[in-house]
Amino acid sequence: xxxxxxVRALQTRLARFAAxxxxxxxxxxxxxxxxxxxxxxxxxxxxxWLTPEQSARVMDDPESAHRVEDEIADVLAYLLQLCExxxxxxxxxxxxKIDRNExxxxxxxxxxxxxxxxxx
Amino acid sequence: xxxxxxVRALQTRLARFAAxxxxxxxxxxxxxxxxxxxxxxxxxxxxxWLTPEQSARVMDDPESAHRVEDEIADVLAYLLQLCExxxxxxxxxxxxKIDRNExxxxxxxxxxxxxxxxxx
Amino acid sequence: xxxxxxVRALQTRLARFAAxxxxxxxxxxxxxxxxxxxxxxxxxxxxxWLTPEQSARVMDDPESAHRVEDEIADVLAYLLQLCExxxxxxxxxxxxKIDRNExxxxxxxxxxxxxxxxxx
Amino acid sequence: xxxxxxVRALQTRLARFAAxxxxxxxxxxxxxxxxxxxxxxxxxxxxxWLTPEQSARVMDDPESAHRVEDEIADVLAYLLQLCExxxxxxxxxxxxKIDRNExxxxxxxxxxxxxxxxxx
Numbered sequence: 001x002x003x004x005x006x007v008r009a010l011q012t013r014l015a016r017f018a019a020x021x022x023x024x025x026x027x028x029x030x031x032x033x034x035x036x037x038x039x040x041x042x043x044x045x046x047x048x049w050l051t052p053e054q055s056a057r058v059m060d061d062p063e064s065a066h067r068v069e070d071e072i073a074d075v076l077a078y079l080l081q082l083c084e085x086x087x088x089x090x091x092x093x094x095x096x097k098i099d100r101n102e103x104x105x106x107x108x109x110x111x112x113x114x115x116x117x118x119x120x
Numbered sequence: 121x122x123x124x125x126x127v128r129a130l131q132t133r134l135a136r137f138a139a140x141x142x143x144x145x146x147x148x149x150x151x152x153x154x155x156x157x158x159x160x161x162x163x164x165x166x167x168x169w170l171t172p173e174q175s176a177r178v179m180d181d182p183e184s185a186h187r188v189e190d191e192i193a194d195v196l197a198y199l200l201q202l203c204e205x206x207x208x209x210x211x212x213x214x215x216x217k218i219d220r221n222e223x224x225x226x227x228x229x230x231x232x233x234x235x236x237x238x239x240x
Numbered sequence: 241x242x243x244x245x246x247v248r249a250l251q252t253r254l255a256r257f258a259a260x261x262x263x264x265x266x267x268x269x270x271x272x273x274x275x276x277x278x279x280x281x282x283x284x285x286x287x288x289w290l291t292p293e294q295s296a297r298v299m300d301d302p303e304s305a306h307r308v309e310d311e312i313a314d315v316l317a318y319l320l321q322l323c324e325x326x327x328x329x330x331x332x333x334x335x336x337k338i339d340r341n342e343x344x345x346x347x348x349x350x351x352x353x354x355x356x357x358x359x360x
Numbered sequence: 361x362x363x364x365x366x367v368r369a370l371q372t373r374l375a376r377f378a379a380x381x382x383x384x385x386x387x388x389x390x391x392x393x394x395x396x397x398x399x400x401x402x403x404x405x406x407x408x409w410l411t412p413e414q415s416a417r418v419m420d421d422p423e424s425a426h427r428v429e430d431e432i433a434d435v436l437a438y439l440l441q442l443c444e445x446x447x448x449x450x451x452x453x454x455x456x457k458i459d460r461n462e463x464x465x466x467x468x469x470x471x472x473x474x475x476x477x478x479x480x
Contacts, residue, residue: 005211030167030175037160041401047150055150073217091125097193161281245451270415280397295390313457337433
């Protein structure tokens with residue numbers, strides 16, 4: 001359903017949210033990357049004592065599922081604010097990175113000339 | 121320009137990339153959050169010795185700009201793979217979080233009854 | 241053997257090392273905690289794709305053993321420099337924390353009145 | 361005063377603490393490094409919105425001073441437990457690292473032959 005939430009719209013909401021509270025002065029790139037890493041660690045904290053198998057079932061419990069979604073939201077919030085501040089398009093940056101990685105990590109066993117059409 | 125890169129399309133590319141290299145077995149939620157936090161720290165590393173003012177100019181230097189974009193891409197890549205694995209919609213999660221934060225952190229000076237229409 | 245390396249002596253060496261290179265101006269508490277967290281993530285990076293069982297054998301390979309020791313040294317270096325800057329005694333802080341945790345997390349099955357003398 | 365708290369004694373207390381609560385099964389190297397990085401991030405969280413100047417005065421406020429000491433203790437606790445599990449001597453590892461760094465980062469302006477006796 002999600003009806004047209006997009007990255008731009010979220011960045012606009014985040015910028016208005018910060019501006020209304022006069023929080024922009026805290027949002028240097030240096031502070032935003034620190035906050036991003038702190039939120040990423042709060043995600044790690046949820047999983048730190050779990051076995052790999054337990055970690056795969058983390059969404060089965062409604063309380064931990066909510067906690068995971070909440071921390072994912074926080075990571076994304078700081079990532080988008082950082083990108084806004086720096087003038088980086090995160091989706092374009094990732095797309096370009098996947099392009100580079102396809103060259104850097106060739107598919108094992110794929111021949112250079114059939115990589116993009118394995119069926120040929 | 122960026123012509124229609126969206127989150128879903130990136131998640132599909134990332135899933136195919138991992139599947140082609142047989143990397144899916146490494147991508148437990150526990151491992152993905154660890155990798156996400158490591159990439160977030162690689163962003164922090166770029167800024168760790170900078171003053172707030174220097175951090176605001178980090179994109180002026182092409183080499184550090186590229187490094188920043190590269191690490192942003194890595195953070196986003198692991199975040200999207202985590203969301204795919206867990207069945208979380210990251211944009212919906214962030215939208216819901218902003219809704220909650222608007223209640224949790226009321227705008228200072230805004231009266232309860234005009235909070236959503238400051239111009240009235 | 242380790243012949244008398246102690247925390248104070250290491251702090252003195254680290255302080256002289258930084259002073260000789262004029263690096264003290266970078267060592268605000270804010271920067272030192274960022275650097276500490278970056279080094280902790282470099283430790284995580286070594287383990288991020290390992291199974292729990294593989295992680296238990298990490299010291300069997302001389303190269304990864306060296307890498308682990310190197311990152312442990314970096315974490316400790318920034319922790320000790322932070323403590324020096326803030327005037328915190330890290331060993332006393334940990335000793336006090338263990339005291340608090342013994343109250344906070346009582347041993348399961350231990351009766352309140354025999355906790356400190358299980359043999360009585 | 362601190363009367364003879366040393367690293368070995370703290371490691372012994374931590375090992376007994378974990379054993380008494382049957383927590384050893386959680387303490388794989390992989391989990392301990394994750395926990396270490398989470399605690400390091402809790403330190404970062406205290407400083408994330410502070411200016412460099414504010415960060416230098418963090419111990420002036422008793423409440424934030426206590427919080428800083430508490431997180432330093434947690435970082436050290438996981439670092440020492442990790443070292444115990446892996447058989448690494450953290451003080452020897454740091455001492456060896458400082459030796460290597462003295463070669464890697466020569467003092468600017470110091471001549472090779474007077475580096476260790478600038479007064480000569």
